[in-house]
Amino acid sequence: MSVGRDLYISWLSRFLIGSSRLSTTAALLPSAHPGEKGEMAARSVSYITSSELLSIKRRPNVAIVDVRDDERSYDAHIAGSLHCASDTFYEKIPKLIQDVKGKDTLVFHCALSQVRGPSCARKLLNYLVETKEDAGIKNIFVLERGFNGWEASGRPVCHCTDNPCKNDKA
Numbered sequence: 001m002s003v004g005r006d007l008y009i010s011w012l013s014r015f016l017i018g019s020s021r022l023s024t025t026a027a028l029l030p031s032a033h034p035g036e037k038g039e040m041a042a043r044s045v046s047y048i049t050s051s052e053l054l055s056i057k058r059r060p061n062v063a064i065v066d067v068r069d070d071e072r073s074y075d076a077h078i079a080g081s082l083h084c085a086s087d088t089f090y091e092k093i094p095k096l097i098q099d100v101k102g103k104d105t106l107v108f109h110c111a112l113s114q115v116r117g118p119s120c121a122r123k124l125l126n127y128l129v130e131t132k133e134d135a136g137i138k139n140i141f142v143l144e145r146g147f148n149g150w151e152a153s154g155r156p157v158c159h160c161t162d163n164p165c166k167n168d169k170a
């Protein structure tokens with residue numbers, strides 16, 4: 001067997017393992033509903049698309065966490081989301097956990113979900129791991145392309161000033 005072929009097989013198996021991991025995350029989404037016993041606390045952060053979020057956002061176990069800073073006050077927001085600004089995120093984690101009580105699936109986003117969204121999602125995950133607090137949070141997601149991508153795809157947005165947003169119609 002040539003070296004080239006060995007390399008190809010090792011690349012192929014890595015590729016296959018990588019893609020099966022992705023489909024596990026996608027397969028996990030529809031089963032995320034409240035009251036499920038025996039599931040482990042969240043251990044990693046995964047991405048979801050705006051169409052996946054649209055299909056789950058009205059479930060009672062899902063909370064959308066907007067970590068943009070001042071933009072939230074002059075820009076629109078995803079209907080039903082709550083605001084927890086990234087600049088003071090770490091100190092507000094205990095309050096956030098209270099605010100999302102009863103939700104087992106959290107979806108983080110900022111404007112583009114490139115820096116603030118994923119970093120706050122990881123801060124929460126690390127906090128939960130370090131404190132071993134059983135907050136009942138099983139899934140931590142980051143919304144791909146953030147609020148800007150959501151709005152650009154014509155998904156429902158809201159302009160109210162409530163936090164959390166109580167608009168559950170959109």
Ligand SMILES: [Zn+2]
Nearest residue numbers: 158160165167
């Ligand atoms: Zn609103």
